[in-house]
Amino acid sequence: MAAETGRFAVVSGFLGSGKTTLMMALTQQGKRDGICVHMISNDLGNQSLADHRYASLSGCPASELVGECICYQTENLVEHLRSLYEEQGAQLVLSDIPGFGVGALEHVYHTLHRDYPACCTLAPFTVVTEPERVRQLMQDEAADLSYLLKTQLVEADVIVLNKTDLLSGAECAKLCEWLKKQHPEAQVLPVSAMSGAGLPELLQALMKQEASMHRPEIGYGGEAFQASMSKISEFYEQYHVSVCCDTFDGNAYLKDLAQAIRGSVREQGADLPHLKLLAYSEDKDYAKADLLGIGREIELAHAFAKPCTDLGVMLNGSALCPSDALDELMSTCIAQVSKKYQLEVTTFKKECFGMG
Ligand SMILES: Nc1nc2c(ncn2[C@@H]2O[C@H](COP(=O)(O)OP(=O)(O)O)[C@@H](O)[C@H]2O)c(=O)[nH]1
Ligand SMILES: [Mg+2]
Secondary structure (H helix, E strand, O other), X not given: OOOOOOEEEEEEEOOOOOHHHHHHHHHHHHHHHOOOEEEEEEOOOOOOOHHHHHHHHOOOOEEEXXXXXXXXXXXXXXXXXXXXXXXXXXXXXXXXXXXXXXXXXXXXXXXXXXXXXXXXXXXXXXXXXXXXXXXXXXXXXXXXXXXXHXXXXXXXXXXXXXXXXXXXXXXXXXXXXXXXXXXXXXXEEEOOOOOOOOHHHHHHHHHHOOOOOOOOOOOOOOHHHHHXXXXXXXXXXXXXXXXXXXXXXXXXXXXXXXXXXXXXXXHOOOEEEEEXXXXXXXOOOEEEEEEOOOOOOOEEEEOOOOOEOOEEEEEEEEEEOOHHHHHHHHHXXXXXXXXXOOOEEEEEEXXXXXXX
């Protein structure tokens, strides 16, 4: 029997649901299980992504495809997959798509199946969700996000309920049951990317099962799709800060910056479903903070181990806010908070655009 080609899975799911953390955790689970797992970070900006830098700094086998969604760069994706399978021995490659993305089932899976059938074996189309978003859906409180949250789940072969470390057993069972009822064709797997619970089962599903290749009607490009997209703006900035003393607390700086941005977005009456703030020093010490909406606490996913000297900083995020207002408030917050810490800022890349 001919050997199976390398496997590939799209990991879709809303902003902040934990796609990057989950893919990182699966590369590590792969190391424990003797399976070579590689992750690709994908997003729309033309510059390097905080997610990719974070995964690399954490020691995960990782790469990135930028510039547009993998939905619209199939040749690049195929070329990249080939080199990962043939040169790096990858057995399973995972790629996310932008966190407000839908349509990858058609644009990636069906296109690969039709045009590049020998390229890879398509593993279950995986959609990550988190307790807070499921609760919003259950209570019909997702408002502007409802089309995206619902449609992403409709595309799933496997729905991963992530962040189960935040739930009691009974709460977890209730959310899983609701998801199963809504999506009887999909398999629902409770997982915690953070604690590792459920990861062996998920990796097994990705290695053993095949994509269903279903074709649900998702209204791609339709009115509800356009209405959701028109609310979203993307922000990417990379800058360098020079530090004048040797007692600079990079962790406090990132948290302060996230807090200032949260306050400013709140003042605008807008929201920011996910902003990633990553800072790193030349000796590879790093910190990452996440802001998952104006009503939520700022999370420090990784902290600097010691006081910092000069730093590179990356901010990537998606907001429910017009792009000009987002651009201005981000620039103001970066300038003000950096001044408070007496940092000299040199910006070398910046992009901000609306999705409408
Ligand atoms: N408690 C908890 N937090 C998580 C888990 N997975 C991810 N997170 C946090 O959720 C936030 C968003 O995660 P990220 O992987 O960047 O989400 P993405 O936007 O879907 O890629 C970060 O602050 C993570 O640390 C988990 O299993 N449990
Ligand atoms: Mg991510």
